Amino acid sequence: MRQIVSFGGGGFSMESGNPLLDEFVLDLTGEPRPKVCFLPSASGDADHYLVRFYRHFPASRCEPSHVSLFRRERAPVEPREHLLSQDLIYVGGGSVTSLLGVWRAHGIDRILRECWEAGAVLCGLSAGSLCWFAEGISTFHGPAERIEGLGFLPWTNTVHYSSEPDRRAALFDGLRAGMSPAYAADDGAALHFVGDDVAQVVASRPSARAYRVELRHGHVVTTQLATRYLGDEACVPLVRRPEPAEPPEPVLVSA
């Protein structure tokens, strides 16, 4: 099952006291202690960001690791082998243009497609959310501009949707100029894609929403998507975390 969770914004990078989105992606792996690899490339592998990742993804909950593409001389491990062994690949925020440039230089774009096809959950926020789509709206270097992503998902993506009105205007212009139909998410909302399509929308804040935005008969039409607030105890996750396994029966090993 190919899965991507695209945050409009949120997770440990933006909501340090609110673990709901991060817990959601950990649960999606279906593993009691998933292997999680953080890719901070969009921030230039900022030290403080790595520290925050390890603080929020402790070894008691998962097997955390990261891949630095700026200090490869210090890491003899091949990124491909490591990434292919992960349950969850978590991409941090920053500049999406720099992110994609660095990934392509190291062949990470091709490796991530392999990971996705092999069943690892891919997720991220901001630049780490835009990167998976065919196109996106980035405001990183000033005015909102169209950017091309990896194209795993055939849509346009717009993050921080309700908090940055410039992006909405740029998206509408882009759609009229021929961009593919878009998904947009607020800070605190996340789109869960299975294959190419949205399976569900979840949120770490009660009011956060996600939208489908597309051109119909020359008009931009926005559809607000049904969103499940993760903080509501009455809501049952679609993918449950497995119960702790019974201790295995002792087995005789025949030689």
Place this chain on the structure above:
Amino acid sequence: MSEPEPAGSQVPLRSRTILALGGHEFTRKRGNEAIRDYMLALADAVEPRVCLLPTASGDPAEQIAAFRSSLGRSPCRLSHVSLFRLETESVDLERHLLAQDLIYVGGGSMLNLLAIWRAHGIDRVLRRCWERGIVLAGQSAGAMCWFEGGVTRSAGPARVVEGLGFVPGILSVHYHRDDDRRRALIARAAEGGQRGYGIDDGAGILIQGADAVAAVRAPDGAGSWIVAADGAGGAAETELDSIPLPSPRLAIDELPDEVLELRELRRVAARRGAWSRR
């Protein structure tokens, strides 16, 4: 983005200047300061505009702070361009870079540096800067990027990666500190066809147009070498005659006797706890 360059704004090839440094940091170390002062003098302006590109390390705040603190007391106008951090005000990168007298590129991953520049179109802008005579300087990855190729560890083992190609030849930095880089350069040069340069930490080569016109050496730096095929299947290293750069501060053995005496008095007093440290 790039309009055709008006012919009048380009300088002749021999006036296009690049300073390639084998290893340099913006610290108070005397050798680093000697190189800094030499570099500023190259800019040939009363109050040069100096811009740092720390891209190769992912724009770390420490590198930007060190640059600002080292150059902060010199008469120059400082800036940096970050391609990773959100800046408070958006800058027209092309206009900003073209307005500089000196552009300094920091070290890090050469592979990432070039990939990020290409993604943002900075490679084309830097070519225009060079053609206009803006001095381009840099250390490590920031030095190799100007050449046809550089010996980098960006993907682990030392290997040659393609650069911007402003300067013919292959550069290897930290030359005698990292034997793998030296071996990779010698192997490449032995194939023939391309000239190799090896530069130690604390040393540099001044390039005008396509040629190395001078080699410089900080007080604690070693030297620079040209590596070329020897015609017998190997490569020969020829050391360049390096100009020693003047020390920016008085060396300890050059201090006047009075100063040394006062320091000794302070040391003795500090041991007794008699003087408060000021």
